[in-house]
Amino acid sequence: MKRIWLTRNLVLLTIISLAQDAASELLYPLLPYIITAGVIGAAPIALGLIEGCAEAAAGFTKLWAGNKSDSVGRKRFVVAGYTLAGIGKALVVFASVWGAVFAGRITDRIGKGLRSTPRDALIHDSVDKEHLGKAFGFHRTGDNIGAVIGPLIALGGLALFNDDVRAVAKWALIPAILSGFLTLFIKETVKDKRKNRESTPKVKLPAELKKPIAILVLIQLTNIPDALLLLRLYDLGFSIQAVVITYALYSCVTVLFAYPAGLLADRFSPQHVYATGLIAFACAYATLGFTSNHTVAVMAMLVYGIFPALTDGVGKAWVAKLSDDEHRGRAQGVYQASMNFAVLGAGIWGGAFWMSGATEPVLVIAAIGALVGSTYFWIRIALERLSDRS
Secondary structure, eight states, X not given: OOOOSSOHHHHHHHHHXXXXXXXXXXXXXXXXXXXXXXXXXXXXXHHHHHHHHHHHHHHXXXXXXXXXXXXXXXXXXHXXXXXXXXXXXXXXXXXXXXXXXXXXXXXXXXXXXXXXXXXXXXXXXXXXXXXXXXXXXHHHHHHXXXXXHHHHHHHXXXXXXXXXXXXXXXXXXXXXXXXXXXXXXXXXXXXXXXXXXXXXXXXXXXXXXXXXXXXXXXXXXXXXXXXXHHHHHHHTTOOHHHHHHHHHHHHHHHHHHHHHHHHHHHHSOHHHHHHHHHHHHHHHHHHHHHOOOHHHHHHHHHHHTHXXXXXXXXXXXHHHHTOOGGGHHHXXXXXXXXXXXXXXXXXXXXXXXXXXXXXXXXXXXHXXXXXXXXXXXXXXXXXXXXXXXX
């Protein structure tokens, strides 16, 4: 008898992610302003460095937590991860120097690293393989509903507090605390295997899993942090309110496409869906690199919203479909950690170019990288079809 794909753990983890993302995305569109403008006044490379290092910290932690959760259980990492994320956000909202923001973002992302791969392995544990795209799409939809709620709360707060960014940022602590509390009700899916650790051989990741991970990481090296994308809107003359509204609209698009993307990944293949998402990325970044028109820039951000919908959950489902039971957590850890390390590289080169005044070329280079990646996948799909026919 097949299990119902909409399991208790999946629903609970989706609600937790919704609350945490509301906190994160309330704060995130304000972060470029906090760091580079009215609050701290650091250089743009500081923003790129902070975001890149934060993602790298998450990467190291994901690699360790995903591997460890296969033997000692998932829940403890999820609880600790969401708790640390709340502490990190508190450090950011009360910071007065960019070093404190750096410490806060590192703490926040370590929390993300601790929870992400065990959480995704929990989803994998709870859902049959043929429904993984749907399950990750459902989770991603809830995650992005939070990403819509957060900026809308920020917008209301800016109006209420007369654009006091610091006061509004403190509101992020409320949903962050709520998400941490809800993790206590998660049901564990893995028994502690530490007593049998010596008798359990370490399973190597299969080659058919390593290859797609390596390709996705190469593409990710051109994906500069989204914080720099928001900084582009500020550079074009957008007000704080306009940036927050645009970010909320971008998240709305992601909400609309995330679940259908998961369904399509189950029906066809994750490769098809991911390649389409890269096309959306390329179109949006190229447009933002060439335009100075506010309306066109907003439209580009809406197109960009398709990209995470068609890649984030789909990428995880792709890895999950290629993973065996013995290494679910480790497979997610290797994949997600590698992607985070790539973001570090992209954040450093993107921030350095940005500081030199080469804003537009950064976006165009990123667009070209995504287009090359998409082209590779479509050629691979075509070759696979020809091979099946012969």
